[in-house]
Amino acid sequence: MDIMQESLKKHGEWGGKIEIVSRTAIHDRNSLSLAYTPGVAQPCLEIEKNPELSYTLTRRHNLVAVITDGTAVLGLGDIGALAAMPVMEGKCALFKEFADVDAFPICINSKDTDEIVNTIANIAYSFGGINLEDIAAPRCFEIEARLKEKLDIPVFHDDQHGTAIVVAAALVNACKVAGKRPENLEIVINGAGSAGIAIAKHLLSLGVGNLIMVDINGILSSDETYQNPAHNEIAALTNQQHRHGMLADAVRGADVFIGVSRPKLLTAGMIQSMNEKPIVFAMANPVPEIMPDEAKAAGAYIVGTGRSDFPNQINNVVAFPGVFKGALAVRAKDINQEMKLAATKAIAGCVPEDQLCADFILPDAFDRNIAKAVAKAVAQAAIDSGVAGISENPLA
DSSP states (O other), X not given: OOHHHHHHHHHHHHTSSOOOOOSSOOOSHHHHHHHSTTTTHHHHHHHHHOGGGHHHHSGGGGEEEEEEOSSSBTTTBSOOTTTTHHHHHHHHHHHHHHHOOEEEEEEOOOOOHHHHHHHHHXXXXXXXXXXXXXXXTTHHHHHHHHHXXXXXXXXXXXXXXXXXXXXXXXXXXXXXXXXXXXGGXXXXXXXXXXXXXXXXXXXXXXXXXXXXXXXXXXXXXXXXXXXXXXXXXXXHHXXXXXXXXXXXXXXXXXXXXXXXXXXXXXXXXXXXXXXXXXXXEEOOSSSOSSOHHHHHHTTOSEEEESOTTSSSBOOGGGTHHHHHHHHHHTTOSOOOHHHHHHHHHHHHHTSOGGGOBTTBXXXXXXXXXHHHHHHHHHHHHHHHTTOOSSSSOTTO
């Protein structure tokens, strides 16, 4: 039985991957009166007077909403909100398993940006954070930006920022192994959607050298005008030499290829045209832009993919659980760039220097120390950057 059929069978057996578990025993009249009426009236009145008490008198302090509109689900595309539910449940299970953060799946049956934003804003009081998931570009950019303006809790689109955090961590350690300096790198990102653009912005904040963005129509350049405003914005920040052409032209002489696009777009010949010790992160799933054995045979020095059956899996699960755990711990009002950079450095630091090598640039996803390290670093960055609701790091 292949993994798809086995997974389908298990989903039928599970009947859902998460459940609600009561944190209080209700076994007699007194315990009923404490957990519910009449006793519950008092915490309600206290929260009415001081909304901050919602973080101590309810589960809000450890509860995240995982929200999608079903328009960009994994590699499946626009399959609709209902069909996205298994993925949202899975994401909630990962939050609990890797960081002991409670999460609840919410699938919104709408493609209207205003309706999605208003729906999320109207239910936000129930949660300590919002994790946006599998929402197609460019709608995802506007939804996140507008929610950040409306809400005083963290809003985080994991397809963008979680991916960027992990890619950057992989690149930090790959540079150490390959003897390259981030500020000297020539980097090509193939795929100018939500993940590709977020990766580019995050890497620029790390101080990397020149970045070139490539989409289906070729290299993005600021001397061109695009219908997608996000493309115009990222073109202005990248491709300093105003190069033009297709992917083959972009990768010639490059140090790093990062693929968030489609299978089998990168060829052996393209890798051979890259700079010495080329770094290849081919992350299209389930089939990458080039298979690792082909990339290695063509001369790639370090290869990473999104798959678990090859070395250097670039997987968001090493980022988002710890990021939210840290943000929730200090009641952060936002997940800002300082917090994302702190997460990148914490993930990179989870691989001991004496163990770094071409096939080990990221920690194993099941290393339980990752979420703790990321959470601690993110919480401190929130405090230091002024977005935390409390002044001491409880995770320190």
